[in-house]
Amino acid sequence: MTESSSRPGARLRIDIVTIFPEMVKAAFAEGIVGRAINSGILDVAVHDLRDFTTDRHRVVDDVPFGGGPGMVMKPEPFFAAVDSIRERRGRPSAVVLTTPDGARFTHRDAVRLSALSHVVLLCGRYEGIDDRVRQQLATEELSIGDYVLSGGELPALVMLDAMARLVPGVVGDEASVAHDTFTQGILDYPQFTRPASFRGADAPAVLLSGHHAEIARWRRREALARTLERRPDLLADAELDDEDRAILDALRARD
Ligand code: JD8
DSSP states (O other), X not given: OOOXXXXXXXXXXXXXXXXXXXHHHHHTSSHHHHHHHHTTSEEEEEEEGGGGOOSTTOOOEEOOTTOXXXXXXXXXXXXXXXXXXXXXXXXXXXXXXXXXEEEEOOHHHHHHHHTSSEEEEEXXXXXXXXXXXXXXXXXXXXXXXXXXXXXXXXXXXXXXXXXXXXXXXXXXXXXHHHHSHHHHTSOOOOOOOSOSEETTEEOOGGGGSOOHHHXXXXXXXXXXXXXXXXXXXXXXXXXXXXXXXXXXXHHHHTO
């Protein structure tokens, strides 16, 4: 096994099965996910699929039954890897297959999965994985979006990152997670920092005013205006109060 961390007692245990363990581990060598792993809040283990082959050449792929281009990943190494995870790391609450034909992975899925104690992420390559892995091993199939990637590693890392941020203590400032776009259901307000004037463009004066209530009102209005302009679809499910609705009505009346 190729393991990057094994921390019993961590709040969320994630196992990633891949033929590119170094690529996966490189992604959390730095940043807040890496820090959470090192501090024991997250227990992430990366497993090299080839370690679960039984032949001399550690072959993980074969020609597709019925012919056609490319290669298909053999089922046995995936079954052996999940058996081994079950024995050594406990029974997972979910086994996620990253696949372009899965349901769209959303913030809702991140919230749901991050609340589980143990999630396994299976990464395919080539033309995909023998369908019996989907039928018998996966508890769900998820895709990160409508574009073609060359394998499931980047999707698994996207899912890990989104889940990890939701585990208490991973992001230093809990308020920042609570304010995130898809927690709130609307887009973020624009951010500014020093210098107050840069290449002829000034930061909004209200942000330098020190009037906290006014700043909060301005930000809420900017966030609602941006959401109305760019992602009106989000408003249907957003958490809005009466003042938000009044702001939106006024913005809609302007054009
Ligand atoms: C897993 C193999 C590549 C898939 C031929 C080349 C997710 N949103 C997403 N886009 N792509 C993937 C994804 C792609 C994958 C694998 C995920 C395993 N490939 C294959 C079938 C058609 N290509 C993904 N999640």
